[in-house]
Amino acid sequence: MARWIRFDHQGQIKFGTLDGDTIHVHEGRVFENPTATGEQLDLASVHPLTPTDASKMICLWNNLKTLGAKLGLATPAEPLYFIKSSTAYLADRGTIRKPRSYDGKVIFEGEIGVVIGTTCQGVTEHDAPNYVFGYTCVNDVTAVDLLNKDESFTQWTRAKSFDTFGVFGPVVATGLNPETLVIKTHLNGTERQNYPVTDMIFSPFRLVSIISKDMTLLPGDVIACGTNVGVGSMQPGSTVEVTIDGIGTLSNRYE
DSSP: OOEEEEEEETTEEEEEEEETTEEEEEESOTTSOOEEEEEEEEGGGSEEOOSSOOSOEEEEESOBHHHHHHHTOOOOSSOEEEEEOGGGEEOTTOEEOOOTTOOSOEEEOEEEEEEEOSOBSSOOTTTGGGGEEEEEEEEEOEEGGGTTSBTTBOOHHHHHOSTTOEEEEEEEEOSOOGGGOEEEEEETTEEEEEEEGGGBSSOHHHHHHHHHTTSOBOTTOEEEOOOOTTOEEOOTTOEEEEEETTTEEEEEEEO
């Protein structure tokens, strides 16, 4: 198991494995057997970046049984998803910004993200693990009042893709069994979400398989697997933390 981090150090973008507060710098390509350089850096000395430079973030709707039951939603026959713009990405410690064009409610949604490691097209569920690099924490921030503002068109893209609304990190953890993981979200130190991956309608590997039959998944792409009960609004000055054991804590302030 390893926890891969991408960061800026003195104007240079680098990556490596994170052990406690020590980064072991690597070179090469993170998805293609990179090698350690021997350089070590303290985590406090770097500026974190999103752990991958994803070409797309695919996000699930209605993929948790408990939330679906609470909302009275029918169990979907296939995954329901949308895509966040790459310009929405934000790393650990970054500030989520209130949109200038929107004054309504902004909510947090703690999720687990599946990170693709190998170009993936039309794979079976059995083979899907071979295409997964690891897992990360996601906060799928949403300008919720926009979703149904226009009765003729649900505005998933706009509501979800404002700058800083695609939050993920702090690392990509490899070697984990996703079926054992639990997602916890805290708002200003108070636990708001606590749910297991096993509550998903479509498991991480099944999602990789089905979505790869719709579109090609590229190394670094993130599938945000959907959220559960406990989502809520953020007020300026709030801090949201998404924690998954084995991955770490994604922490961001909303202003």
